[in-house]
Amino acid sequence: MSRIASTFTALKAQGRKALIPYVTAGFPFADITPALMHGMVEAGADVIELGVPFSDPMADGPVIQKAGEKALSLGIGMVQVFDHVREFRKRNSTTPVVLMGYANPVERYDQKHGAGAFVRDAAAAGVDGVLIVDYPPEECEAFAASLREHGMDLIFLLAPTSTDARMAQVARVASGYVYYVSLKGVTGSGALDTAAVEQMLPRIRQHVQIPVGVGFGIRDAATAQAIGKVADAVVIGSRIIQLIEDQEHAKVVPLTIDFLRGIRKALDA
Secondary structure (H helix, E strand, C coil), X not given: CCHHHHHHHHHHHHCCCEEEEEEECCCCCCCCHHHHHHHHHHCCCCCEEEECCCCCCCCCCHHHHXXXXXXXXXXXXXXXXXXXXXXXXXXXXXXXXXXXXXXXXXXXXXXXXCCXXXXXXXXXXXXXXXXXXXXXXXXXXXXXXXXXXXXXXXXXXXXXXXXXXHXXXXXXXXXXXXXXXXXXCCCCCCCCCHHHHHXXXXXXXXXXXXCEEEECCCCCHHXXXXXXXXXXXXXXXXXXXXXXXXXXXXXXXXXXXXXXXXXXXXXXX
C-alpha cells in the first residue's frame, strides 16, 4: 500500500477528511520549501502537493503562474525540487508528497538523465505521487505502472466537463486519489459552487473507487468545511500563494501555519 493510500485509510477510520495544501517549490524563497512543508504538517496537512515550476502552466491562474516564474528566476528546476523533498524526508517519513506539474519538465529530466530517470529519482527522493496536468490517461498506462513499481501513485484531474467515458479511463490508471477541479477555468478563479460539487461527486464515485479531493476556488475555512462534507480531501493552493507572496522570509512559515490551522479546525468541526 502506498503512503497516500495508507494516509487516506487512516483518515477514513478516524472519520476525518484530508487537508492537502499546495505550494510552488522554491517560492517565495529558494531555500524555504522544506521548512514550509514541515510547517504545513504541523498545522494539520495530511498530504502536500509541491508544484514543479514551469514556464507555460496552462491550468494555472495568474497567482500560481507568477509563483512559478519567481521560482524559475531563483533557479528552481526538477533537481532542486527533488532536493527539497529529500531534505523534508530527513525529519518526516510519513506525510505523502505529490509533485504537481507538466509533461515538459518530466520529459526534459529524462532526456538529460536517461530514460526512466524521473521515476527512479523521484522515488529515491521520497516522492509518493505525481500529478501531470497534460498527461491524458489513455497514454499513461506504462508510466503509471512504472510509478507503481516504485511505490508511487499517478493522480489525475477531473473537471465539471469530464464525461463518464473520461472518468472510466481515469479510473483504470489512477491511484492514490483523483483531484476534482471544481471550476471551469484556471486555479484561483471564480467563486466555488458547493451545490454543483455535491451533485458531481456521486457521478465520479460511480467510476472511481479511490478517494476524491476537490480543489480550485477553496479560499477559507467556510468553503473548506462545505467541501469537506462531500469530498474525501480539500486542496488549497492559490490562497496560500497569495498569503506568502510578499512576505519577508521569517513570516512565511508562521503565516502559513496560522492559516492552515484554521482550515484544519473547520474540517474537523
